Amino acid sequence: MFPFDLLANYLIVGAALMAIGMVGFLARRNLIVMFLSAEMMLQGVAVTLVGFGRFHGNWTGQVFTIIILTVAASEAAIALALVLVLFKRRSSLDVSLWNDLREPGLPLSVENPDEAEAPEIVPGPESYPHLTVAGIEPPHPRQPWERPRD
Amino acid sequence: MNRDQWLATCVIFLGGLGTWLLLPHKHGKIKARLTQGCGAALSILALLLLSAFYTSPGPFLPNVFFWVFATSAVGSGILTITSRNPVYSALWFASVVLSTSGLFLLAGASFLAAGTIIVYAGAIIVTFLFVIMLAQSEGQALYDRMARAPGAATLSGFALLWAVFYALLMVRSPGGDFKPVVPRLTSASEFVKPTLPGNFKNSGPVLPGSGPAFVLASAIRPTALLADDRAPAPKKSVPHVAALGATLFTDHLIAVEVAGTLLFIALVGAISMATPRTPIRPVDREAISAGDPAQARALANMTN
Numbered sequence: 001m002f003p004f005d006l007l008a009n010y011l012i013v014g015a016a017l018m019a020i021g022m023v024g025f026l027a028r029r030n031l032i033v034m035f036l037s038a039e040m041m042l043q044g045v046a047v048t049l050v051g052f053g054r055f056h057g058n059w060t061g062q063v064f065t066i067i068i069l070t071v072a073a074s075e076a077a078i079a080l081a082l083v084l085v086l087f088k089r090r091s092s093l094d095v096s097l098w099n100d101l102r103e104p105g106l107p108l109s110v111e112n113p114d115e116a117e118a119p120e121i122v123p124g125p126e127s128y129p130h131l132t133v134a135g136i137e138p139p140h141p142r143q144p145w146e147r148p149r150d
Numbered sequence: 151m152n153r154d155q156w157l158a159t160c161v162i163f164l165g166g167l168g169t170w171l172l173l174p175h176k177h178g179k180i181k182a183r184l185t186q187g188c189g190a191a192l193s194i195l196a197l198l199l200l201s202a203f204y205t206s207p208g209p210f211l212p213n214v215f216f217w218v219f220a221t222s223a224v225g226s227g228i229l230t231i232t233s234r235n236p237v238y239s240a241l242w243f244a245s246v247v248l249s250t251s252g253l254f255l256l257a258g259a260s261f262l263a264a265g266t267i268i269v270y271a272g273a274i275i276v277t278f279l280f281v282i283m284l285a286q287s288e289g290q291a292l293y294d295r296m297a298r299a300p301g302a303a304t305l306s307g308f309a310l311l312w313a314v315f316y317a318l319l320m321v322r323s324p325g326g327d328f329k330p331v332v333p334r335l336t337s338a339s340e341f342v343k344p345t346l347p348g349n350f351k352n353s354g355p356v357l358p359g360s361g362p363a364f365v366l367a368s369a370i371r372p373t374a375l376l377a378d379d380r381a382p383a384p385k386k387s388v389p390h391v392a393a394l395g396a397t398l399f400t401d402h403l404i405a406v407e408v409a410g411t412l413l414f415i416a417l418v419g420a421i422s423m424a425t426p427r428t429p430i431r432p433v434d435r436e437a438i439s440a441g442d443p444a445q446a447r448a449l450a451n452m453t454n
Binding site: 002005006008018019020023024030039043046050054069072075077093095 | 205231236240243258262270274286298303398402
């Protein structure tokens with residue numbers, strides 16, 4: 001049996017994990033710690049969902065948690081790739097070095113930006129990922145034995 | 151406010167104060183040992199007081215395990231966000247994940263517990279550690295010892311927690327026997343798929359089998375029911391993973407397919423973002439600024 005009192009325990013733990021993750025996401029400046037905090041918020045939600053699923057006697061909570069797990073894995077892959085690209089450009093994991101990405105007219109999130117580590121400007125044009133258009137054969141060297149015969 | 155709400159306010163105030171004392175200083179000043187000790191003591195006190203909210207309706211041993219797992223989850227969470235070294239943060243987050251898996255086990259989600267350990271502790275955290283070691287080879291960085299508005303962040307986070315506690319206590323206090331909204335369908339014969347009644351086409355008289363119960367019975371399929379003691383008789387003998395697979399691949403088939411596609415797209419995106427590109431030499435940049443189109447095209451081919 002899974003009475004409401006037991007569900008309330010799970011809800012308390014889930015809410016606490018969620019709030020702690022939110023504090024970490026807002027307060028820390030390391031990109032990786034910010035992402036760990038976001039994952040912790042997801043963990044809190046997962047605890048809540050599993051508790052609710054057990055309380056209502058169906059699988060939906062666990063199924064949704066599995067979906068959350070999948071999305072978290074994809075998110076971690078993308079986020080770590082982005083973190084690596086950002087680290088290559090500024091040689092630092094400090095999030096306040098990307099202050100210039102904020103909306104115009106907003107104040108700085110760090111009061112004195114000089115306190116942040118000095119950004120190292122990487123020269124060169126912006127490089128974005130380039131994917132081959134679908135349906136077009138990508139250029140690749142033809143081996144001699146692959147050439148059509150005359 | 152009754153006793154529980156005062157206790158919740160007290161717990162959240164102590165926990166927020168402790169977390170704020172433990173977080174790095176705003177301007178990177180070193181916090182005194184005494185401050186850190188006070189923060190740790192306040193956080194531990196709040197954790198112990200938080201366990202006053204845990205009710206213990208079940209047998210003794212599961213309650214002890216729940217207390218251990220819940221306390222270690224929340225405590226490791228606080229240590230995750232307050233560690234100065236990101237490697238320690240990742241390891242404490244692994245502890246959060248392990249404790250959460252214990253909670254999943256206690257809630258009867260054993261497959262999910264194993265999956266969480268494998269996916270999070272086995273894959274995601276190891277990847278995080280790889281990135282930390284790639285990016286932070288030279289000791290502790292300055293930005294790890296500086297927080298961004300720690301007071302405001304702690305205030306907003308713990309205000310959110312207080313609001314959630316308040317809502318939870320409001321639900322809990324009146325009767326104490328809150329019933330779930332889904333009606334318990336006791337026999338498997340109630341799950342027989344009903345034929346489409348005529349009242350969808352013409353606004354005739356409402357059939358006796360229609361209404362909310364009809365909608366619920368057609369929305370909640372027999373595969374979606376948890377195999378516990380409240381389930382109808384044929385559901386009890388189904389093993390855990392088999393029942394989870396049954397509901398995943400019948401009721402949530404599209405979601406599973408979408409999740410697989412999402413993983414594939416994320417893989418392609420991560421590879422296309424993180425592959426190293428050829429460095430741009432100064433000669434090439436001069437060629438671009440000189441406006442040599444052939445050179446620029448060759449460069450574009452090379453960098454892509």
